[in-house]
Amino acid sequence: MKMSQLLGERFKERAFDIASQNLMTRGGYIKQVGNGIYSLFPPAKRIVNKIEAILREEMDALGGQEVLFPVAIPASLWELSGRYTSVGSELVRFSDRSGSPMVLGMTHEEPAVHLAMHVAGTYQKYPFMIYQIQTKFRDEPRARGGLIRVREFTMKDGYSFHTSQEDLEAYYERCYRAYERIFARAGVPEVISVQSDSGMMGGKISHEFMLLADIGEDTLVLCDACGYRANIEAAECITSNETDEVLDPLTLVDTGENKTIEEVCGFLGTDPAKSCKAVVYQRNADDSFVVVFCRGDIDISETKLRNYLKAEIHPAQELESCGLVAGCCGPVNLNAKADVIYDQSLMGATNLVCGANKEGYHYTGFTPSRDVGGAVPYVNVGQAFSGGPCPNCGEPALRISHGIEVGNIFQLGTKYTESMDMTFDDALGNRVHPIMGCYGIGVGRLMASVCEAKHDDYGPIWPISIAPWQVHICALRVDDENVRREADALYIALQAQGIEVLFDDRAVSPGFMFSDADLLGVPIRLVVSPKTLARGAFELVTRDKRVKEDVAIADALSRVRELIAELTAEIEREVPESI
Numbered sequence: 001m002k003m004s005q006l007l008g009e010r011f012k013e014r015a016f017d018i019a020s021q022n023l024m025t026r027g028g029y030i031k032q033v034g035n036g037i038y039s040l041f042p043p044a045k046r047i048v049n050k051i052e053a054i055l056r057e058e059m060d061a062l063g064g065q066e067v068l069f070p071v072a073i074p075a076s077l078w079e080l081s082g083r084y085t086s087v088g089s090e091l092v093r094f095s096d097r098s099g100s101p102m103v104l105g106m107t108h109e110e111p112a113v114h115l116a117m118h119v120a121g122t123y124q125k126y127p128f129m130i131y132q133i134q135t136k137f138r139d140e141p142r143a144r145g146g147l148i149r150v151r152e153f154t155m156k157d158g159y160s161f162h163t164s165q166e167d168l169e170a171y172y173e174r175c176y177r178a179y180e181r182i183f184a185r186a187g188v189p190e191v192i193s194v195q196s197d198s199g200m201m202g203g204k205i206s207h208e209f210m211l212l213a214d215i216g217e218d219t220l221v222l223c224d225a226c227g228y229r230a231n232i233e234a235a236e237c238i239t240s241n242e243t244d245e246v247l248d249p250l251t252l253v254d255t256g257e258n259k260t261i262e263e264v265c266g267f268l269g270t271d272p273a274k275s276c277k278a279v280v281y282q283r284n285a286d287d288s289f290v291v292v293f294c295r296g297d298i299d300i301s302e303t304k305l306r307n308y309l310k311a312e313i314h315p316a317q318e319l320e321s322c323g324l325v326a327g328c329c330g331p332v333n334l335n336a337k338a339d340v341i342y343d344q345s346l347m348g349a350t351n352l353v354c355g356a357n358k359e360g361y362h363y364t365g366f367t368p369s370r371d372v373g374g375a376v377p378y379v380n381v382g383q384a385f386s387g388g389p390c391p392n393c394g395e396p397a398l399r400i401s402h403g404i405e406v407g408n409i410f411q412l413g414t415k416y417t418e419s420m421d422m423t424f425d426d427a428l429g430n431r432v433h434p435i436m437g438c439y440g441i442g443v444g445r446l447m448a449s450v451c452e453a454k455h456d457d458y459g460p461i462w463p464i465s466i467a468p469w470q471v472h473i474c475a476l477r478v479d480d481e482n483v484r485r486e487a488d489a490l491y492i493a494l495q496a497q498g499i500e501v502l503f504d505d506r507a508v509s510p511g512f513m514f515s516d517a518d519l520l521g522v523p524i525r526l527v528v529s530p531k532t533l534a535r536g537a538f539e540l541v542t543r544d545k546r547v548k549e550d551v552a553i554a555d556a557l558s559r560v561r562e563l564i565a566e567l568t569a570e571i572e573r574e575v576p577e578s579i
Contacts, residue, residue: 002502003504004506008028008029009028018144018181019451020145020146021146022450026459027520029041035143038152038507044472048447050465051446052196054186055133059158063129064244067132068132069108069112073104074101075100077114090141091104109416113436116161117420119423122424123163125424129161130158133443134155141228150445153444155187159438160436165413173579175334177578185572188453188454190211191209192403193209194221194230195234196233205411210406212403215402215434219398221398222398222400224399230384235386236384239295250366253361255267259296261487264362265296266355274352275299282317292341293340294462295345295349298385300383301345305381308341309354310383317485322337328361329355333357335579343382352368375415386400406445411440415436417433431449447466450462456518458518458519460519461523463523463567463571467521472517475487477530478505499560502522521543522543523542524567538556542567
C-alpha cells in the first residue's frame with residue numbers, strides 16, 4: 001500500500017483525553033458515524049482482520065465450528081428465554097413491516113440454542129462448540145472512549161454444549177487457556193482474569209479478562225498477598241467488628257441539620273465505622289421500597305442487591321410516601337412500607353450511631369443484636385474496599401484497581417436449554433437438557449485496548465502480530481531520482497518476500513512524514529534518503545525505538561526478515577501452552 005493512495009487523514013491536534021480514542025482518531029483509524037457507532041478506515045480494518053484470524057485459529061484448535069447467526073432476531077426466541085422482558089432498554093426492540101416483534105442481537109445465546117436443537121438429539125453428538133464473529137448492537141447509554149465502549153460492535157462469541165457439568169468444567173478450562181493465548185498473541189499478555197458476576201447471562205461461574213487501565217470502567221479487587229482477583233461486583237465484602245466490653249444505652253441525640261454519615265459522625269466525633277447507615281432503593285417493577293442497613297464506612301453493591309432481590313432496582317427518588325425520614329433513617333422503631341435488609345458488615349457491631357426516624361435526631365449506643373427485635377438476618381450486599389480483608393487468604397491486603405473488560409467466559413448451565421426446551425437422548429435413553437458454556441471477546445475493544453496499553457505520546461506501538469503493516473518505508477525527497485529508484489526497488493522486493501509493507505511515497509517534509517509514521521505505529525521503519533544512500537544504507541528503526549541502525553542496501557531484506565522473526569518470537573514467548 002502506498003501512502004499517496006491510503007484513505008484517511010492524520011492530524012496533530014489532540015482530539016480526546018482517552019489515549020486510544022485520541023490516537024486512533026488522529027491516526028485515521030476510525031470515524032464516528034453516531035453515538036457509539038464507528039466506521040473503520042483501512043489501518044483499523046487490517047488490525048481487526050489479524051485479531052479475527054487469531055480468534056479463529058484458537059477457536060478452531062478447541063474444536064469450534066464457525067457459524068453465523070442473524071443480527072435481526074424474532075422476539076419469540078427471546079420470549080422463550082424470558083430475556084425479552086427481563087433485559088432493559090439496552091435491547092433494541094422493533095416490529096417488522098408485518099407487525100412481528102423483533103430484536104437486534106446484543107448477544108446470541110437464543111439463536112445458538114435454536115441452531116443446535118433438533119440437530120444434536122443424541123449424546124453421541126456431544127460435546128461441541130459453535131462460534132461466530134458477528135456485528136451486535138447494544139443501546140449502551142454511556143458510550144464513550146471511541147471503541148472502548150460502543151453501541152454497535154463486532155464480537156467473537158462461542159457457545160459450547162455438554163452432557164455433564166464435569167465435561168463443561170474441563171472444556172471451560174481449555175477455553176480459559178485459549179483466552180490467555182489469544183491476548184498474549186495479540187500482544188497484551190498482561191491481561192488478567194477476575195471472578196465476575198454473571199449478570200443477565202446467567203450461570204454461577206464466570207470470569208472476565210481485564211486489561212488494567214486507569215480509564216477502565218470496571219472496578220477490580222486485587223490481593224497482592226495471594227493473587228486473589230475479582231470484579232468488585234463479585235468480590236465478597238469481609239469485615240470484622242470488635243465487640244465493646246460495655247454496651248452503651250440507646251440514647252436519642254439532637255443532630256440538627258447534619259444528615260450524611262460524614263456530617264453526623266463529624267458532629268458527634270465518631271468514626272464512620274462505628275455507625276449504621278441506611279441506603280434506600282426502589283424496585284423497577286413496582287417502585288416498592290427496599291432499605292439496606294450497613295456499616296457507615298461500607299458501600300452497597302447494587303449488583304449483589306439485585307441478585308439477592310432477583311429484581312432490577314434504582315436509588316429511591318423520594319422517601320416520604322413510604323414513611324422514611326431522609327437523613328435520619330434507622331433500624332430502631334422503623335415503621336415504613338419497605339423491605340428491610342441488614343448487610344453482614346453490621347454483624348457483631350456494638351455502640352453505633354444510627355438514624356432515629358425523627359427529623360434532626362440520631363441514636364448513639366445502637367447494638368443490632370440487642371436493639372433490633374428478633375434474630376437479624378444478615379446478607380452479603382456490601383462492596384469490598386481497599387485495605388479490607390481478602391476473601392481468599394484473610395490478609396488485609398485488598399487494593400482497588402480499574403480495568404477494561406476485553407473478554408468473558410461463563411458456565412451457563414441449563415438456563416437457556418431448559419427455557420427453550422432443547423434436549424438430547426442420554427446413554428440410557430432419557431431426554432435431558434444439555435449444559436452450556438459461553439465465551440465472548442469484543443474485537444474492536446481489544447484493538448483499542450492494545451492501543452491503550454501500547455503507545456507513547458506520538459502514537460500506537462502495534463505488536464507485530466496485529467500491526468496493520470509489518471514495515472513502513474519512509475522515502476525522504478522522492479523528487480530525488482536515487483531515492484525514488486531505491487525506495488521503489490525496496491518496496492517491490494519486500495512485497496515479493498510476502499512482507500506487508502506501507503510505502504510513504506508522498507512529497508512531504510520529513511517531520512510530517514515521521515509524525516504520520518508514528519501515528520500508524522508500524523513496528524519496523526526503513527528510511528530512504530539522500531543521506532542514507534550516501535552511506536550506502538537504509539536507516540532501520542523500530543517503532544518502540546529499541547533498534548536504530550544503518551543496514552546496508554544489499555542486506556536490507558535479510559535484516560528485515562530477521563527482525564520480524566525476532567519481534568514475533570518475543571510475542572510467542574509470552575503465549576502459554578494449550579490445554
